[in-house]
Amino acid sequence: xRRVAGTNGRxxxxxNGRGRHHLDPQRRAEARPTGLRAHPVLxxxxxxxxxxxxxxALVTQVRRTRAGDTLAEQRPQDLVVLLDGLQQREAALRxxxxxxxxxLSRLRATGDRAAAAREEAQRRAAALGVLSGTVxxxxxxxxxxxxxxxxxxxxxxxxxxxxxxxAAGAEAVQVGEVRVGVDSAFTGAAGDVxxxxxxxxxxxxxxxxxxxxxxxxxxxxPGGVVDTVERSGGKVEVRQADRVxxxxxxxxxxxxxxxxxx
Amino acid sequence: xxxxxxGPVIGLLALVVGVGLGxxxxxxxxxxxxxxxxxxxxxxxxxxxGGVHAMLDGRFDAKVFVVSFVSNVLVAALIVLxxxxxxxxxxxxxxxxxxxxxxxxxxxxxxxxxxxxx
Numbered sequence: 001x002r003r004v005a006g007t008n009g010r011x012x013x014x015x016n017g018r019g020r021h022h023l024d025p026q027r028r029a030e031a032r033p034t035g036l037r038a039h040p041v042l043x044x045x046x047x048x049x050x051x052x053x054x055x056x057a058l059v060t061q062v063r064r065t066r067a068g069d070t071l072a073e074q075r076p077q078d079l080v081v082l083l084d085g086l087q088q089r090e091a092a093l094r095x096x097x098x099x100x101x102x103x104l105s106r107l108r109a110t111g112d113r114a115a116a117a118r119e120e121a122q123r124r125a126a127a128l129g130v131l132s133g134t135v136x137x138x139x140x141x142x143x144x145x146x147x148x149x150x151x152x153x154x155x156x157x158x159x160x161x162x163x164x165x166x167a168a169g170a171e172a173v174q175v176g177e178v179r180v181g182v183d184s185a186f187t188g189a190a191g192d193v194x195x196x197x198x199x200x201x202x203x204x205x206x207x208x209x210x211x212x213x214x215x216x217x218x219x220x221x222p223g224g225v226v227d228t229v230e231r232s233g234g235k236v237e238v239r240q241a242d243r244v245x246x247x248x249x250x251x252x253x254x255x256x257x258x259x260x261x262x
Numbered sequence: 263x264x265x266x267x268x269g270p271v272i273g274l275l276a277l278v279v280g281v282g283l284g285x286x287x288x289x290x291x292x293x294x295x296x297x298x299x300x301x302x303x304x305x306x307x308x309x310x311x312g313g314v315h316a317m318l319d320g321r322f323d324a325k326v327f328v329v330s331f332v333s334n335v336l337v338a339a340l341i342v343l344x345x346x347x348x349x350x351x352x353x354x355x356x357x358x359x360x361x362x363x364x365x366x367x368x369x370x371x372x373x374x375x376x377x378x379x380x
Contacts, residue, residue, distance in 0.1 A: 040269075043324030047269045048276035050331050054306045055280020060289055061299050 130172055133179040133250035137172040141209035141244035142216055145237040148202035151191035152232040158193055159186045161206060161225040168218035170210040172246045176200045179248040202234075212240035269324045270317040273310070297346065298339040301358055305338035306331060308362045311369035318376035338362075 071079070129135035144161070146153060162180060165173055173180040178195045188194040193204075208215055216238045219225045226236045291299055309331040316322045338358055345354030374380070 040324070043269055043328065044272045046328045047273045047324060050306070050328065051273040051276035051310070052280040052283070054303065054310065055277045055282075056284040056287075056289065057280075057299060057303050057306070059281050059284030060291055061303050063284075063288065064291060064296075064299075 133181040138245045139209045144206040146204040148234045150233040154190040155186035164218045170208040172209045174207040174246045181250045301338040305334040315369045
């Protein structure tokens with residue numbers, strides 16, 4: 001128990017060492033017949049086993065400490081500090097999650113709005129395309145055929161016909177091979193009618209998309225287009241159809257001066 | 263000196279083998295040993311340093327070493343047990359580690375003086 005009870009420091013070793021050195025052989029001599037001192041093999045085995053166990057325990061403890069599996073032995077104060085830190089970190093992370101989710105929903109909403117706006121713009125572009133004649137159109141309407149054997153149908157008659165169709169709600173009109181647009185004009189003279197500079201030949205064919213009965217009725221009113229053409233010796237044939245296809249297109253106009261405002 | 267040297271050499275060899283064995287086997291510590299293991303290791307290290315010191319002094323005694331080793335470990339474990347029972351386990355463990363650390367230091371100093379004469 002000597003080494004347990006007190007260290008043999010340098011001074012102790014110097015001053016008492018001599019006495020001990022004297023003492024030890026004596027004691028050893030006295031104790032030789034019994035105990036561990038009599039069995040070097042047994043003592044060696046014991047020392048070996050103890051040191052082996054120490055080595056294993058040392059390595060195991062070091063490994064355990066490094067693995068961080070020491071929470072169970074920590075003091076309550078340390079654990080409280082640890083817990084506090086973890087809670088703060090959790091709160092920070094939760095806040096981050098909330099922020100991220102908010103950002104996500106905001107971006108989603110923005111995306112939805114952008115998609116809706118795009119859809120609306122496309123719808124509007126299609127409507128305007130039909131109106132300005134830059135896209136083909138199809139739908140219920142009328143096919144009109146005007147014969148002019150006498151060559152007496154003037155541009156005014158065709159303009160009348162167009163006005164009547166428009167007044168009756170025609171959404172797209174094609175005369176001959178020319179799509180009628182907002183700036184279309186009939187020119188020329190009877191027998192040599194031009195629409196936007198393109199000569200039309202009798203019999204004139206007019207395609208209009210709209211409500212078929214309304215369009216047909218508009219042309220048939222007394223003193224209207226049908227009467228006028230018949231007085232000129234021609235004939236008007238109006239056929240209502242469930243599907244009229246207008247395929248002639250007008251070139252897209254680029255505006256030189258006008259700019260949209262607001 | 264032949265016989266006194268045998269024990270320490272065996273001890274050091276066994277220590278090295280034990281370290282290797284621990285690295286190789288990677289044993290798991292049973293839960294009831296876990297609180298005592300660190301203190302026990304430090305206590306055993308104290309005994310080993312004392313033994314080396316004694317060996318260099320030429321007064322290594324196998325019996326003293328074995329008894330001091332075992333009693334060191336047992337006393338350390340007992341102190342931890344008692345401290346935990348009294349509610350001062352952490353403080354008592356610290357005290358044990360401090361005392362054992364001082365002893366290891368002084369033993370190491372003695373060993374150093376023996377080896378380097380300084």
